[in-house]
Amino acid sequence: MIKPVCLVVLLLLPHTAYGQADRLQAYQADIQNLFSKQPAATIEHLTNINYQPSRFLNYAVSPQGSAATLFDQTVANWERARVDKQIGKSLVSRGSAPSLLGLAVEAGAVTESVDGNAATLRANADGLLRFFAGQPIFQLGRTATPILKNLNVSGSVDLTRPGTKQVQVSNNSTVAIPTSSRRLSGFSVRYDIHNGRDVRSKAYQQRWRDWFAVKRPALESAGLHLLGTIGTALDLIVNDARYGAWRADFAAALANVTPVDAADVVGRFLDRIVELARQISPDFDAKVHAVELAYSGYLANYDDAIQELNGKPLVTFEYTNSRPANQPNLHNARLIYGVNPFGGSGLATLNMGSTLYRRLQDFEAGLELDRPLGGLVTHSAVGTLSAYYQYQLQAAVVKTDCGMLPVAKGNMIVLEAKVTLTMKSSGVKIPVGVTWSNRTDLIKGKDVRGHIGVSYDFDSLLAPK
Amino acid sequence: MPCNLRPDPSGAYDFMASAGAAVTLKVAGTTGLAGIASAMLNQKPLSVSDSDTLHFIVRAGINILRFSAGVSDPEDTVKVLEESADGDSETLDEFESNPNDPVTGYTIFGVED
Numbered sequence: 001m002i003k004p005v006c007l008v009v010l011l012l013l014p015h016t017a018y019g020q021a022d023r024l025q026a027y028q029a030d031i032q033n034l035f036s037k038q039p040a041a042t043i044e045h046l047t048n049i050n051y052q053p054s055r056f057l058n059y060a061v062s063p064q065g066s067a068a069t070l071f072d073q074t075v076a077n078w079e080r081a082r083v084d085k086q087i088g089k090s091l092v093s094r095g096s097a098p099s100l101l102g103l104a105v106e107a108g109a110v111t112e113s114v115d116g117n118a119a120t121l122r123a124n125a126d127g128l129l130r131f132f133a134g135q136p137i138f139q140l141g142r143t144a145t146p147i148l149k150n151l152n153v154s155g156s157v158d159l160t161r162p163g164t165k166q167v168q169v170s171n172n173s174t175v176a177i178p179t180s181s182r183r184l185s186g187f188s189v190r191y192d193i194h195n196g197r198d199v200r201s202k203a204y205q206q207r208w209r210d211w212f213a214v215k216r217p218a219l220e221s222a223g224l225h226l227l228g229t230i231g232t233a234l235d236l237i238v239n240d241a242r243y244g245a246w247r248a249d250f251a252a253a254l255a256n257v258t259p260v261d262a263a264d265v266v267g268r269f270l271d272r273i274v275e276l277a278r279q280i281s282p283d284f285d286a287k288v289h290a291v292e293l294a295y296s297g298y299l300a301n302y303d304d305a306i307q308e309l310n311g312k313p314l315v316t317f318e319y320t321n322s323r324p325a326n327q328p329n330l331h332n333a334r335l336i337y338g339v340n341p342f343g344g345s346g347l348a349t350l351n352m353g354s355t356l357y358r359r360l361q362d363f364e365a366g367l368e369l370d371r372p373l374g375g376l377v378t379h380s381a382v383g384t385l386s387a388y389y390q391y392q393l394q395a396a397v398v399k400t401d402c403g404m405l406p407v408a409k410g411n412m413i414v415l416e417a418k419v420t421l422t423m424k425s426s427g428v429k430i431p432v433g434v435t436w437s438n439r440t441d442l443i444k445g446k447d448v449r450g451h452i453g454v455s456y457d458f459d460s461l462l463a464p465k
Numbered sequence: 466m467p468c469n470l471r472p473d474p475s476g477a478y479d480f481m482a483s484a485g486a487a488v489t490l491k492v493a494g495t496t497g498l499a500g501i502a503s504a505m506l507n508q509k510p511l512s513v514s515d516s517d518t519l520h521f522i523v524r525a526g527i528n529i530l531r532f533s534a535g536v537s538d539p540e541d542t543v544k545v546l547e548e549s550a551d552g553d554s555e556t557l558d559e560f561e562s563n564p565n566d567p568v569t570g571y572t573i574f575g576v577e578d
Contacts, residue, residue, distance in 0.1 A: 029561075040472075041558060044479060050531060050570025052563055205498055208537035212500050212516065223503025223533040224510055230531060230568060231508045238529055238572055244477035251476025295566070298533065302564075 023062045024263055024270075026055035031262050034254060043254045046266055047247045049237065049273060053230050054295060057288045060274045122154035150192040158185045188320040190336075196312025204312075219301050226294040233287035236280050237273060246272055314338040318353075331356045334364075346371035357396075364390040373419070384433070386416040413438045468547040468555045469523070473574065480557065484525035484575035489548040490557070491518040497538035502567070504532035518548075523575040531570035536562045545569070 024031070033042040049056040126148035196204070212219075237243050250269040257265050277284045316336040323329050334353030340346055351366040366388045373381040390412040418433030469486040473479065482488065492499045504511040506521050507529055513519060519532065534543055545558040560569070 041560075043476065044472075044558070045560065047476065048479060048571070050529070050568075050572065051560070052566040053531075053568055053570065054566040205537050209498060212498075212502075212535055212537075216500075216502060216516070219502035219533070219535065220513070221503075224505065226533060226568065227503060227505040227531045228508065230570075231505060231529065235508065235529055239527055244527075244572075248475045248477040298567075299565075 023059050024267060026052075026058060027263075027266055027270075031266060034257065034262055035259055039255065043251050046254060047250050047269060049234055049243075050230075053234060054291075056270065056273070057233065057291055059270050060277060061285060061288050120154060120156045122152060124149065125151040125153060150195065152190045152192075153187065154190075155187040156185045184323060186320060186322040188318055190316050190318040192314065192316050194313065194315040196314065215301060219298070222294075222298040222301055226291070226298045229287070229290045229294040233281075233284065233291050237277050240276060240280060242276060243273065312339075328357050330361070359394075361394055361396060362390050362392050364388070380422050382420045382422070384416070384418040384420065386414075386418070388412075388414040388416075390414075407439070411438070468549045468553070470547050470557060470573065478527070478574040479571040480573045482523040482573055482575055484523060484577045486523045486575075487520065488523060489518060489520050490530075491515075491546050491548060491554075492532075492534050493517065493544045493546060494536055494538065495542040495544065495559075497536055497541045499534055499536045499541065499543050499562075502533045502535050504530070506530050523573055525575045525577045528573040528575055529570065530573060531568060533567045534562070534569060535567065538562070539564045543569075 027046065030042050030046050033039075034046075045051045129148065246269065250265065253265050254262070281287065314337070316338075318332075318334040318336060320332040320334070321329060322332065332353060332355045334351055336349065336351050338347055338349040340348060347368075347370045349366075349368045349370070351364070351368075353364050355361040355364070366386065368384060368386040371383045373383050392407050392409050392412060395408050414435060414437045416433055416435040418431050421430045421432065469482045469488050470480040470490075471482070473481045492501055500516040501513045501519065504513060504519050507524070511519055511521055511530075511532075519530075521530070536543060539562055541562050542559055543562050544556050546554045546556050548554045558569075558571075
């Protein structure tokens, strides 16, 4: 009989009002750069409305909302668009791991005694090393460290208070199962043997070169339309003598600004330019709307480049050392293959592996299908269907996503359906799902327990805005 | 032979150049590839050479140059360079690629000698 094992409930984040800080969001990185690197170049970017002009146009109309919505719907970020990254727990391991850290804190479990929290930290070896060296994360692993960039490590810590629970494993014997331990409960090392999605690889760069050559006529046509509409919206401003004069004034002000009032100075400059725009161009908002449409048309050309990248396979080897309290350490080896055979936006991942403790404990296989729900690069959720099969060669107490459980020899099948919601403009991902298992000995029949899952991809935080 | 574009010390414009100066401008990725898909100077299309190079003449007064760049690595840092007639190059600007917005533009003021 198939019974529900886990039910994940949704945590809704409160909607906040759209304020000045939101309007300046696209400028925040440059505002911070005023105090860290190349201030002269940063000042030029901040006072130049032609530098990534969507951010000025967005600022100009954002209180009305339309442009903010549209620009958010364009290519948010390659990092946020990917469905192949493994953050937090899943029935099936996916090929990629975050470049820096993925922190997953998950609460809840199968039985009433196992309700602990687990924190999992993942890191890319090269990314972590360079992070501590103070180098930019997103330039990592592209040149001198070809092995480290493919190496990812993770560790899980049980955060709850120590405790045990007696579990009956046969008619006349029980074992004490620790419910938590506040200790390192496991670590894993994974190595990307082949990553066809590595944008730094020579093979990918050649594919991009070929794609760009073929796509150039379409990009040029859409690009000229885009540049023309931007010119129609902005050239009256740029040709106005006041624009140049204010640029000079604010460039001088920004050269001596303090971190406390930098955003305010940038905001005052932009407000003045917006006022000028409306003064000399009464139909400025209509012109901005035309630019919005042109951006959409232009960026749509990149969809197939991302689609092509999505179609490349991933092959990863993963070793996991599980360290359950008062139990022997288990060694698990797993081969992960990820591919999209149809070249679409989803991902199919196949896992095969085995667990070792003195002798072979089990054989396992898993299949997971991930599909963005919505546009290829604009989706706000990913749907996942997973199937996991394990043949237990020896009766044992095993660690599962739902806690420490006794399992008898034989077949085990787990099915899971899940939707992972992605919060826009952040790396927060919230999974909502249901899991079933054929093994009723794993649970107490009527036990249904929900838990809240929140995963954070720190790459999204550090990715260029 | 030196490059023609020089930063405007006042900050009113991005670059200054002598009116009539011939400029060769190109983009390059730091670790990946970069190209120019389309470009306009003063609202007129500008042809792109070798997928990454622009040639134009600076006219007197305000010149508005805009182009859309493409990069193989969405996280790359893009460099904008000017090449002089004798083959030297000078970095005019560099910025992190933004998949949201591939457009960059500069105001160049042409000074009549």
